[in-house]
Amino acid sequence: MKRILLLLALLIFTISCGDVEKKSNKNDDLNNEVHRTWWKEAVIYQIYPRSFKDTDGDGIGDLKGIIEKLDYIESLGVNMVWLNPIYSSPNADNGYDISNYREIMDEFGTMEDFDLMLREMHKRDIKFVMDVVVNHSSDEHRWFQESRKSRDNPYRDYYHWWPAEKGKPNYRYSLFDPKGEAWKYDSITDAYYLHYFSQKQPDLNWENPKVRQEVYDIMKFWAEKGVDGFRLDAFQFVSKDTSFPPLPEGYEKEVIKYYGMGPNLHKYLKELNKEVLSQYDVFAVSEGAGSTFEDAHSLVDADRNELQMAYHFEGMDVGNSLDGYKLSEFKEVYTKWDSAFAEKGWLSIFLANHDVPRMVSKFGNDSPEFRKASSKMLNTFILSMRGTPYCYYGDELGMTNIGFENIEQYQDIVAKNGYEKTLNEGGDISEYMARLKFLSRDNGRTPMQWNDSEHAGFTDGTPWLPVNDNYKTVNVEAEEKDPNSCLNYFRKMVDLRMNYPVLVYGDYKLLFPDHKQVYAYTRELEGQKMLVLLNFSEQTANLELPDNLTLNKPLINNLEELVQEGSQIELQAYQAVIFDLK
Numbered sequence: 001m002k003r004i005l006l007l008l009a010l011l012i013f014t015i016s017c018g019d020v021e022k023k024s025n026k027n028d029d030l031n032n033e034v035h036r037t038w039w040k041e042a043v044i045y046q047i048y049p050r051s052f053k054d055t056d057g058d059g060i061g062d063l064k065g066i067i068e069k070l071d072y073i074e075s076l077g078v079n080m081v082w083l084n085p086i087y088s089s090p091n092a093d094n095g096y097d098i099s100n101y102r103e104i105m106d107e108f109g110t111m112e113d114f115d116l117m118l119r120e121m122h123k124r125d126i127k128f129v130m131d132v133v134v135n136h137s138s139d140e141h142r143w144f145q146e147s148r149k150s151r152d153n154p155y156r157d158y159y160h161w162w163p164a165e166k167g168k169p170n171y172r173y174s175l176f177d178p179k180g181e182a183w184k185y186d187s188i189t190d191a192y193y194l195h196y197f198s199q200k201q202p203d204l205n206w207e208n209p210k211v212r213q214e215v216y217d218i219m220k221f222w223a224e225k226g227v228d229g230f231r232l233d234a235f236q237f238v239s240k241d242t243s244f245p246p247l248p249e250g251y252e253k254e255v256i257k258y259y260g261m262g263p264n265l266h267k268y269l270k271e272l273n274k275e276v277l278s279q280y281d282v283f284a285v286s287e288g289a290g291s292t293f294e295d296a297h298s299l300v301d302a303d304r305n306e307l308q309m310a311y312h313f314e315g316m317d318v319g320n321s322l323d324g325y326k327l328s329e330f331k332e333v334y335t336k337w338d339s340a341f342a343e344k345g346w347l348s349i350f351l352a353n354h355d356v357p358r359m360v361s362k363f364g365n366d367s368p369e370f371r372k373a374s375s376k377m378l379n380t381f382i383l384s385m386r387g388t389p390y391c392y393y394g395d396e397l398g399m400t401n402i403g404f405e406n407i408e409q410y411q412d413i414v415a416k417n418g419y420e421k422t423l424n425e426g427g428d429i430s431e432y433m434a435r436l437k438f439l440s441r442d443n444g445r446t447p448m449q450w451n452d453s454e455h456a457g458f459t460d461g462t463p464w465l466p467v468n469d470n471y472k473t474v475n476v477e478a479e480e481k482d483p484n485s486c487l488n489y490f491r492k493m494v495d496l497r498m499n500y501p502v503l504v505y506g507d508y509k510l511l512f513p514d515h516k517q518v519y520a521y522t523r524e525l526e527g528q529k530m531l532v533l534l535n536f537s538e539q540t541a542n543l544e545l546p547d548n549l550t551l552n553k554p555l556i557n558n559l560e561e562l563v564q565e566g567s568q569i570e571l572q573a574y575q576a577v578i579f580d581l582k
């Protein structure tokens with residue numbers, strides 16, 4: 001499990017660019033000292049469509065449900081929405097196994113629903129990011145069905161095949177396979193095909209120019225419809241060393257180096273940028289940032305004209321231990337990534353998504369006493385750092401891990417296959433279950449909690465994944481009424497972010513690096529300076545501010561009181577405060 005999570009966390013990156021003049025990013029202000037752009041100023045709300053709102057009673061969220069909730073989304077103040085994949089899919093991996101890239105998944109609705117959703121978003125000045133999953137397709141995609149028919153099928157080279165007469169291919173680890181093998185033997189043509197993820201997700205062969213053209217055409221199809229951005233799933237894996245040499249000892253520590261970030265990645269990125277990204281006013285964000293800062297820069301530095309944004313996993317990985325994490329490590333990771341990107345390139349900032357547990361359960365404290373304060377504090381962090389914030393649905397309410405006990409309760413392919421693998425290998429199943437309870441992807445996928453009616457108002461049917469028991473108190477309707485709720489605090493914090501460019505573009509400087517409880521930093525831009533103080537602990541924390549910092553009144557405070565005397569500040573458990581500095 002550890003390995004699976006490590007590998008998952010190490011995943012992916014992506015695209016754009018070209019040697020042609022860029023037409024995208026029309027709002028760029030290149031004369032400004034900081035390179036200002038709409039996608040840097042955005043606050044993105046990520047929706048797991050399966051779990052947001054069901055309107056037809058099948059227990060699965062749908063596009064009509066998202067349309068119904070657009071006023072709510074607008075009320076958050078966010079101005080961009082990213083949806084996990086909504087294409088036709090047999091759902092081996094909840095939509096990350098696509099069988100038709102130009103169709104909407106039946107459970108989610110129709111293309112008409114999509115068009116309406118996009119129009120309604122744009123009416124509200126909300127932009128839309130499409131998830132693009134092209135490292136692999138579903139094995140039920142027509143390309144693969146053809147490809148496996150015969151060795152001379154025109155689609156054969158759309159995938160990576162290894163003829164059995166050459167012997168068994170060199171071992172590759174599969175992230176999602178119960179046996180851990182990424183090569184699957186197929187008797188029809190007496191050959192193995194490659195699947196870095198599950199057997200139902202064969203890897204596409206990007207060496208084949210036809211495959212690349214198919215991808216560009218698909219992206220153009222969606223760009224023509226008016227989508228504003230692309231999130232490139234597992235993209236750093238698309239370029240591989242296709243001689244598939246034996247893996248050296250210790251390869252696990254550098255998975256990306258041996259599995260992805262291959263020799264042709266930048267060639268593909270430039271091509272994709274030229275063909276698609278430069279032709280529309282869109283941005284692309286890559287899942288993953290390679291394994292070094294150099295890799296990350298090679299993907300997103302503006303002068304390379306490849307991708308616009310990436311996300312690294314190092315910050316999120318800090319919280320992967322069941323014994324908690326050290327704030328010093330958390331600060332170190334975020335500070336080092338910020339300084340590496342201070343001059344060039346752009347990253348995302350997030351503490352949760354559909355592949356990890358709930359933010360407050362992992363990085364905060366989900367006990368009844370501290371849930372509210374700590375989730376507000378974490379949202380203060382995300383929304384006051386440099387980088388585009390990605391806020392995961394339900395985190396604005398302080399939704400928590402569901403913490404299943406039995407394997408039968410899990411729906412996620414990673415959880416189920418990992419269980420089987422642990423059994424097959426005679427591993428410690430109780431340790432596996434304990435890790436799963438905390439780290440499982442299903443923790444972050446439970447239905448959105450709208451109100452205190454049955455199934456939290458998510459569905460009239462039976463939800464595909466149970467609703468968290470705390471929905472009676474943690475829900476939108478209840479939080480709307482409470483001025484001190486997580487929800488209302490989130491709105492204030494988004495508003496602050498939107499109104500103060502210093503929070504988007506300002507220089508970041510870490511203060512009190514050795515403080516064990518407090519993460520403190522300043523942001524500074526063109527004469528404006530802010531101080532962010534975050535108590536990451538359940539104990540009171542004391543700080544003496546340096547003489548050169550003179551505080552104005554706090555711009556935001558997640559608790560009602562603030563204990564301050566001159567330069568002495570006493571932060572309560574999980575208190576978060578942002579000051580404007582004189």
Ligand code: GLC
Pocket residue numbers: 011012093096097133197233234287354355
């Ligand atoms: C990415 C997605 C994850 C998916 C995997 C395979 O990591 O975020 O949910 O399972 O790619 O497509």
